[in-house]
Amino acid sequence: MENKIINLAVIGLGRIGKIHANNINNNIPGVNLFAVADIYEDALKDIEADSLELVTTDYHEVLKSPDIDGVLICTSTETHAEIIIEASEKGKHIFCEKPIALQMEKIDKALSAVEENNVIIEIGFNRRYDPNFNKAQKLIEKGEIGKPVQIVIISRDPAPPDEQYIAGCGGMYLDMTIHDFDMARFLLGEEIVEIMATGNCLIDNNFAKHGDIDVSTVSFTSESGCVGTIINSRKSSYGYDNRAEVLGAEGSIEVENRKDTEVKIKKENGIVNDKLMHFFTERYAQAYIEEIKDFAKCIREKTTPLASGHDGKMAFKLGQAAKKSLEVQGKVKV
Amino acid sequence: MENKIINLAVIGLGRIGKIHANNINNNIPGVNLFAVADIYEDALKDIEADSLELVTTDYHEVLKSPDIDGVLICTSTETHAEIIIEASEKGKHIFCEKPIALQMEKIDKALSAVEENNVIIEIGFNRRYDPNFNKAQKLIEKGEIGKPVQIVIISRDPAPPDEQYIAGCGGMYLDMTIHDFDMARFLLGEEIVEIMATGNCLIDNNFAKHGDIDVSTVSFTSESGCVGTIINSRKSSYGYDNRAEVLGAEGSIEVENRKDTEVKIKKENGIVNDKLMHFFTERYAQAYIEEIKDFAKCIREKTTPLASGHDGKMAFKLGQAAKKSLEVQGKVKV
Amino acid sequence: MENKIINLAVIGLGRIGKIHANNINNNIPGVNLFAVADIYEDALKDIEADSLELVTTDYHEVLKSPDIDGVLICTSTETHAEIIIEASEKGKHIFCEKPIALQMEKIDKALSAVEENNVIIEIGFNRRYDPNFNKAQKLIEKGEIGKPVQIVIISRDPAPPDEQYIAGCGGMYLDMTIHDFDMARFLLGEEIVEIMATGNCLIDNNFAKHGDIDVSTVSFTSESGCVGTIINSRKSSYGYDNRAEVLGAEGSIEVENRKDTEVKIKKENGIVNDKLMHFFTERYAQAYIEEIKDFAKCIREKTTPLASGHDGKMAFKLGQAAKKSLEVQGKVKV
Amino acid sequence: MENKIINLAVIGLGRIGKIHANNINNNIPGVNLFAVADIYEDALKDIEADSLELVTTDYHEVLKSPDIDGVLICTSTETHAEIIIEASEKGKHIFCEKPIALQMEKIDKALSAVEENNVIIEIGFNRRYDPNFNKAQKLIEKGEIGKPVQIVIISRDPAPPDEQYIAGCGGMYLDMTIHDFDMARFLLGEEIVEIMATGNCLIDNNFAKHGDIDVSTVSFTSESGCVGTIINSRKSSYGYDNRAEVLGAEGSIEVENRKDTEVKIKKENGIVNDKLMHFFTERYAQAYIEEIKDFAKCIREKTTPLASGHDGKMAFKLGQAAKKSLEVQGKVKV
16 A cells, blocks of 8 residues: 555635645645535635546535545534544544544544544644654654753734634634643643643733633643643734743753744844744644645554644643633643 | 942852952942951951951941941841841941842831831842843833733753752742742833742752742733743753743843853754853843942932832742742732 | 746756756646656656656757747756757747856857747746845845945855766856855846955865865955955855855845754753755755746746846856966956 | 062053053952053043052153063054063063054064063954954864864954044054954964955045055965955944854854844844944953953963964064055965
8 A cells, every 4th residue: 555646635625724735736745636625616616636536515525435545624613523423434534623623522522433433533733743843852752851841832823813713713722722732742742730821811802802812821730740831822923933942851942933034134223133934824834744744644554643633632621721720710630 | 429439338248249249349430348247257358359448247347337338238038137127227228139038027127127217228139230131121111012911031040059058048939930020020010910830849859858849830910911921940951041021012022041152163963052151140240230330329319229129028929929829729819 | 828837848857857847846836847858768757747748868859849838958067058059949938057058158159049039048046036035135126235345155065076076067166156156146236347266175185186176265346346255165064054145335134044943952062053954955945946936937928037048147257257266366357 | 479469551541551451450350550651641530540559641651660560552553662672671571452563674673672581472362362262262273173174254343433543554454354364363273375355445435545445355375275264344334243254174163243132122024133242342341351361371470372472473464465465456475
């Protein structure tokens, strides 16, 4: 099976679905964009690929096709679980954007179906596939800084999303911090056991309107006692700010931001570097390619993806715990 | 009084007392090192200054001298309050190393004496006088980044102190974090109202032995709702790590570390910059000069120092609240 | 013609030819990889593209095909001129790797053919298309730093090439510095009029063996008197080092290198950043895409490429002048 | 003699003389400011020191005083040689600002007197004593980057001096580049044997008026064949720009500039770092202290200073050679 072309289908052609469709078509050797599905006919028009055999507004058609090896679920969150279940039953391998669902019960059902049907599931925690964070993880794992004692993750979006997005995203901890929880688990290689959350709405009143916050600090401890901090903001002004630092017994590893260019202007008012890359689509362009490469590799070699279904579940659990900690204003055991 | 030479005395000639004595003698125009006092005769031998009129093992001698305008209290913490009271009563202006005391009652008594006797008190929050943090504060105050919504302060010592120091320092929050609380109040220009602390002992068992921690995250909110984070560690390996970042509605201001030199080695294994400056004595050499300049200026002009007695009290209060939050494992109102 | 798909052919499938073939196939909208040609049958096997209609060991076949709009000449230097002439006569637009030829006479003949047949020629000065250098040029052009008075360009290869390459490359000034001469003309927007070259062979004896040097400084003045410096080395050890700085009457613009990742290790021995990107294929990956996009756009809109035939000729002229300056050990007028 | 206080005198109390007088008085243990001399009585008024025994408008008085161990010659250049000779004859050790003289004959006479009278002479090449350049030199010497094959030195003043200074300074190569020639000799640890200079007047017409240039590139080769480049400008706009880079067979060492502070503003228009330190007085504050410490140490231990009389002569010789190269528009042997 090593050299077989893997036929993939993308279900849901929003911003992220289109990124995946384009990468499958152009940037990843050994895969075909075999089918696309979206409930809006208009979305389907944008996709062009010589290998496309099936273009449909009904994703069930995709799941029925015997030629498809794996599906990418890029639809809205509330539909993820049921598509996962159906895809599993049809024996399709699954790549699913995070979060799996907004209820733990649904997540558990979906992952049970995956397990029973013995298909692969990869969750879209793209940052694990970023060459920067990936290298940091490997260095920590091989002991470069000794045992981790502190981790600090900073994630700030350049500007708040629109109100519709705010209303449906599940709140900061399930929409934004969930990525950082996953990063903490990834870099530390162990589970988080206690969480304390502090937050506020200071940037955009729409968050408060929907019971949400826009600035936050979450502190936590891991199994081995490592003390962690996740700092989030819905606005940064200077680009997409996404950093991490792990302090170990023998030193520290830092992942810094990338700038648009390495052009520098030196004048009387100071030394001006370029802004940070604008947003996640620019910052993680390579990571989006790498995660689908891993998906294809896992299908081919029957191995577990770097971002597994279990990782999707655990990050959700931590997001929920942070939400609860904010409510009870104190420490929450996970 | 503008051109009068200010006669100063240093009481307590440990590491920090010697730094002050040397700076008064050499680096600050318009001041004289008139007297030094230390209970150990040996400590007195190291101090040389043409202006020295009084060298004594009994600090009461110093306070009695009519020629002395101000005293620097650099003795061990438990003696600060009583020396402040006595100096106030003798009409001496006071520079006191932090913390004022380890009991709020003693702090209040000391500050009452200061007020009743109408003398000036400056607290040794040296970082306020560092050109880097000082510039950041001015930029924030004049609105460079808009209203602050997040503040992140990282302070890590290069290596843990010895056990004797650990036993008597009052714990991480009153010994180390107290500086960061003061920095938060300084940069934000407002009070902190709620605190949550998380910490652990992972680096040096001596901390646990004395009921203390060596890694910590403190999150807090200020009066206006700004969400803050203070991250501390008793060991960094790569030098003294002392940074701050304030995110405002329109951008961010960051204060980064200084390195020993700007020498860079570029080889096959990477691009190696010099380490961070070793410890606070190197990093804040200029700040130690500036704070005594401010003390002399305040004596001359009868104004309030940048780091006042009130600042000393408030930082202590926050340190205590953090301690309590760690105990109760939840949010504490200040 | 705006929406017509442009059919392109790549002649010569060495390292650089393969990069172009792959980019045309995958990364550039609106173009087809219609044909490839290489004298070695083996080289042809590596190329796969659904749009490929012609795969041949005889490039004349390519030039005869009526469906091809433009050809990319990626063969060895000594064949460039004759293929340019033949392609021009067949009405094919031309992208040609640098240098056009190693004799001025041949360059002139080739460019005459291009002009007579009214086809477009773009020269592979990829750095003009790099987002970093491109942005710097635009900033200078719009007056960000005032009139340029100094330019400094540093280019160092990570390691020397093999002897065969050394023997046939035309020497440092025509192989390596030619790119920097083009960059100087590009950033300054004017001609270079005087040149002085100093160099030596210190890194690899193969250079001396073939009458070549491996470290060099070329200084020059432009029409307006701007003083320039190009610093080259055939070995850097720490990755591909390619920087530029233009000092103007009101400030300076610097283009710095990119590193492999933004991962930083901070330990007792210093703060270690990642190495520079390994070589030009990594550093200019985006530029190789952009230059072919420009080629397609110029074919479509009948405009002149950012790197024109004239630019190819001028850079060669400057390389020759540098060579002569090294011989005569003095200043040479261009 | 190890613990003897060294009595020093400063002759000439211009900007640099005052820096030395102040450092001797305040920042250097084991030395006394015993005497000061200046032809202007007003200049003498600014100097205060408890140790001052002699304040005079006639420097001969200073040289006659039997209590003085060493003199610092900070007068205008044309008087250096004769004061050196007289001081030597009186057995005084000598620190002399650069250049020793503007005629080689005078330099030779001065250094002969020094040798005959067996006194120490140190030249004010302050950069050798800067912790940054000093560390770089030591790393190169101990083989950190292998054999040096390229050196690049960039020195730019923030703004041009006034016309009076321009008229008397000896031209760019003897006033500015002379420091860089010394740095090249210092970092490489060997002599420069060939020089080529290119320059122009583009910034301030006063330079052209006095037959001088304001932008320049000097390329050179050392005894072992290392190819060097010195890039100078009389204006930088963004602070005092003073860098160096040495490429060796196994890597590169870079000395970068220091900024005023490590404060960074991140906003929509980019990431703004602080300016470079304003000028040499700020940038080399520590170096001015270190060079006098070395002077005192050499007097005490009868050793040769890091910046010797021979170094002063050689740098002058190279400055002259650069001047000649600019005239003859070609390579000049030193």
